[in-house]
Structures are given as structure tokens and as C-alpha cells.
Amino acid sequence: xxxxxxxxxxxxxxxxxxxxxxxxxxxxxxxxxxxxxxxxxxxxxxxxxxxxxxxxxxxxxxxxxxxxxxxxxxxxxxxxxxxxxxxxxxxxxxxxxxxxxxxxxxxxxxxxxxxxxxxxxxxxxxxxxxxxxxxxxxxxxxxxxxxxxxxxxxxx
Amino acid sequence: xxxxxxxxxxxxxxxxxxxxxxxxxxxxxxxxxxxxxxxxxxxxxxxxxxxxxxxxxxxxxxxxxxxxxxxxxxxxxxxxxxxxxxxxxx
Amino acid sequence: xxxxxxxxxxxxxxxxxxxxxxxxxxxxxxxxxxxxxxxxxxxxxxxxxxxxxxxxxxxxxxxxxxxxxxxxxxxxxxxxxxxxxxxxxxxxxxxxxxxx
Numbered sequence: 001x002x003x004x005x006x007x008x009x010x011x012x013x014x015x016x017x018x019x020x021x022x023x024x025x026x027x028x029x030x031x032x033x034x035x036x037x038x039x040x041x042x043x044x045x046x047x048x049x050x051x052x053x054x055x056x057x058x059x060x061x062x063x064x065x066x067x068x069x070x071x072x073x074x075x076x077x078x079x080x081x082x083x084x085x086x087x088x089x090x091x092x093x094x095x096x097x098x099x100x101x102x103x104x105x106x107x108x109x110x111x112x113x114x115x116x117x118x119x120x121x122x123x124x125x126x127x128x129x130x131x132x133x134x135x136x137x138x139x140x141x142x143x144x145x146x147x148x149x150x151x152x153x154x155x156x
Numbered sequence: 157x158x159x160x161x162x163x164x165x166x167x168x169x170x171x172x173x174x175x176x177x178x179x180x181x182x183x184x185x186x187x188x189x190x191x192x193x194x195x196x197x198x199x200x201x202x203x204x205x206x207x208x209x210x211x212x213x214x215x216x217x218x219x220x221x222x223x224x225x226x227x228x229x230x231x232x233x234x235x236x237x238x239x240x241x242x243x244x245x246x
Numbered sequence: 247x248x249x250x251x252x253x254x255x256x257x258x259x260x261x262x263x264x265x266x267x268x269x270x271x272x273x274x275x276x277x278x279x280x281x282x283x284x285x286x287x288x289x290x291x292x293x294x295x296x297x298x299x300x301x302x303x304x305x306x307x308x309x310x311x312x313x314x315x316x317x318x319x320x321x322x323x324x325x326x327x328x329x330x331x332x333x334x335x336x337x338x339x340x341x342x343x344x345x346x
Contacts, residue, residue: 018313019220021213022306068319072289075282076265082272087343108323111284111330117277119330129277129330129340160253164260164294171267175283178270186276186333190283193329196321197287198263200314201294205256208298216310223317230324 004047056151071114089133093126161209172198196226255297262290275341284326
């Protein structure tokens with residue numbers, strides 16, 4: 001409990017320092033803001049209820065950033081080539097992740113990954129719109145799913 | 157200061173205008189909803205460029221708040237979509 | 247050196263915004279247009295923010311600029327899924343290539 005409070009206070013202090021661009025004259029108000037944020041965070045997300053794996057998070061973030069760069073470049077190239085570059089289709093994916101935050105994260109990450117866009121999530125089936133069905137997209141979704149599972153510490 | 161900020165900001169503004177017109181004309185209602193996406197990214201981009209070009213740091217705060225509101229909107233949408241699934245009648 | 251990198255990033259960012267708009271103009275249906283806007287515009291915003299952060303006055307100011315990126319990403323991800331889902335619920339069929 002104490003450890004979580006310290007960690008979070010430090011995080012909020014860092015955030016405040018960034019928001020005021022390092023000006024030293026605003027720490028009075030900052031202290032107030034940090035206390036308010038700490039209170040709200042302890043209320044909304046009590047410590048210990050859900051633990052994220054730090055290495056899993058780093059793995060996910062690296063995967064996410066590199067793939068969103070690739071996704072942007074790919075779609076930009078398609079836009080330059082026009083509609084003959086497209087071969088859209090809707091694919092079905094069976095969710096192995098538990099419902100709740102892991103599923104929602106997968107669904108929303110898909111919108112920024114190369115060539116995929118979540119369309120509908122029903123129970124454990126996800127319908128994905130892909131811009132080009134010739135690409136090995138489902139294999140990439142499986143990699144993303146494994147990253148998210150590792151981050152939340154759940155089996156797929 | 158590279159001097160590029162203002163030209164790039166104007167270029168983005170032209171982009172935003174074209175995109176808004178296209179999206180607003182879109183054949184379906186879903187096309188018209190694309191406008192919501194445009195402001196979250198292009199609008200924020202223009203604001204940060206103007207902040208640098210005009211030396212007005214406050215515009216960065218404006219961009220940050222717009223991005224924050226857009227993020228909250230996005231998360232609220234996503235959460236609602238999730239809850240709709242559990243209560244199909246809602 | 248730093249200025250050149252920053253200028254380069256600004257130009258790359260502008261290119262991705264342009265590609266996003268081009269996709270909006272040229273892609274045949276709302277789903278493909280969502281791909282273009284969500285991915286290309288966000289990458290453009292990322293490049294722009296990185297470019298400006300390189301020439302920020304202090305570390306804190308640079309981090310503040312970079313803080314905007316994840317917010318924009320979260321917004322695009324959530325909103326684009328909501329639009330796709332709504333389009334699907336409205337019965338808008340995805341465009342398919344005629345000659346497979």
C-alpha cells in the first residue's frame with residue numbers, strides 16, 4: 001500500500017513537472033494536484049487489484065510503436081497507389097484473451113496496426129476488416145495477442 | 157527555429173479543409189463521422205506547430221487538452237461498445 | 247544538425263497527413279478510409295511532435311509535446327472502432343474487388 005502510494009506520487013510529480021515545463025514556481029499548486037490525483041487513483045484503481053508485467057509492457061510498447069510506424073507507411077503507400085492496391089475482406093478471429101481490459105486493448109490496438117481494423121466483437125469472436133487479404137495478417141494478430149497476454153499475465 | 161513550422165501548419169490546414177469537405181459530403185452517415193477523427197489528429201498537429209511558430213507556449217496546453225478530450229471520447233466510445241455487447245438492448 | 251533532423255521530421259509528418267487525406271479521397275468505402283485516417287494521420291502527428299520536441303527549450307517541454315502522441319493514439323483507436331462498428335450495424339457492406 002505504502003509502496004504503491006509512493007510510486008504513484010512520484011509518477012504524478014513527474015507528470016506535473018512535464019506539464020508546467022519544469023518551471024519551479026508552481027509546486028504549491030502542484031502539490032495540491034498531486035494529492036488530488038493520488039486520492040482519485042487510489043479510489044478508482046486500488047493497488048494490487050491488477051498487476052501488469054513490466055517486461056511485458058515494454059515488449060508490447062516496442063511492438064506497438066514499430067508496427068504503427070509500419071502500418072502508417074503501408075497505408076500511405078496504398079493511398080498513393082489508389083484503389084488498385086486494395087483487396088479488402090472481413091476476417092474472423094477467435095479470441096483467446098479473457099474478456100475485459102485485455103480484449104478491449106487488442107481490439108483498439110488493431111485499429112493502429114498494419115492493415116487491420118476491428119469491426120465487431122461478439123462473445124469470443126472478433127470480426128476484422130483487412131485492407132489486403134493477401135497479407136499474412138492473422139499471424140500478426142496472433143503475435144499481438146501473445147504480447148497482450150504476457151503483459152496482463154494471462155494465458156491464451 | 158527551422159522556419160518550416162508555418163508552411164507545414166498552412167499545409168495541414170489545407171489538408172484539414174479538403175478532408176472535412178470530403179468527409180462531410182461522404183455518401184454514408186459513417187463517412188460523416190470521420191470528421192471526429194480529423195480534429196483529434198490534424199487539429200492538434202496544427203496547434204503544436206502554431207505554438208512553436210508564434211512562440212506562444214499556451215497553444216501547446218490547448219493541444220494537450222484537445223488531445224485529452226479526444227482520448228476520453230475515444231475510450232468512452234470503446235467502453236460503450238463493450239457494454240453494448242453485454243446488454244444488446246441498451 | 248538537430249535543426250535538420252527536426253525539419254526532416256516535420257516534412258515526413260506533413261507527408262503522412264497528406265497521404266491520410268489522399269486515402270480519404272481515393273479509397274472506396276468508409277472502412278478503408280478509416281484505415282487511412284487512423285494510421286497515416288497518427289504517424290504524421292507522431293513525426294511532427296518528435297520534430298518539435300527536438301528543438302524544445304527544455305527536457306520537460308519536449309516530454310510535454312511527446313505526451314500528446316499517446317492521447318491522440320487512444321482517441322483514434324477508440325473512435326475508429328466505434329465508427330467501424332456503427333457502419334457495420336448500419337448495414338454498410340465493405341467494398342470488394344470485382345476481379346479477384
